[in-house]
Amino acid sequence: MNVPNLRSPYAQTGGIYYFPRMLDKIRLHAAGKLPQDYHANLGGGFDGRAISFLWLEYPALVERVKEGGSDDEILDWAVAQGRRPSPEENEIWNDFMRKRGWNDESAERLAMRKRESGLEKRDDVQTFFDYIDADEGRPLHSRT
Numbered sequence: 001m002n003v004p005n006l007r008s009p010y011a012q013t014g015g016i017y018y019f020p021r022m023l024d025k026i027r028l029h030a031a032g033k034l035p036q037d038y039h040a041n042l043g044g045g046f047d048g049r050a051i052s053f054l055w056l057e058y059p060a061l062v063e064r065v066k067e068g069g070s071d072d073e074i075l076d077w078a079v080a081q082g083r084r085p086s087p088e089e090n091e092i093w094n095d096f097m098r099k100r101g102w103n104d105e106s107a108e109r110l111a112m113r114k115r116e117s118g119l120e121k122r123d124d125v126q127t128f129f130d131y132i133d134a135d136e137g138r139p140l141h142s143r144t
Contacts, residue, residue, distance in 0.1 A: 001035060001136060003038070003136060008129075008132070009129045010098065010129055012094075013074075013075050015094075016053075016075070016093065017097050019050060022046070022047050022061075023071055023074060025038060025042060026066075030062075030065070030066055042058075043058035043059075049097070055081075055082030056081055060081065061074075064077050098129050100128045101128040101131065119131065125140070
């Protein structure tokens with residue numbers, strides 16, 4: 001499903017994948033524009049992983065996002081509240097996140113989601129980031 005103003009999980013702020021997407025989801029939810037299908041995973045799933053990576057509490061992040069500001073300003077707030085990952089930690093995080101579903105313990109779940117969405121014949125959809133982009137009608141990113 002295409003959701004206006006919801007970025008790809010490959011989008012980055014401060015060199016961190018997924019963070020901008022999580023902020024988009026919070027903003028859209030606050031504005032009443034986030035489809036119901038997305039509500040169950042607010043603060044969980046990849047959001048939960050991002051929160052854990054930055055040592056934040058999701059409700060605090062939601063309140064900060066509602067105050068307004070750019071993605072960079074909110075990330076500055078986030079690292080002041082939690083922690084600033086090192087460049088090496090960002091690299092590990094980004095590689096881990098962009099490969100979820102590819103030859104790991106979540107591969108079976110990815111296959112199930114592809115079947116549910118009619119994407120089972122899409123061999124180019126190999127990770128959850130790929131799945132999200134394909135499901136939301138975006139072209140897939142190169143893994144190189």
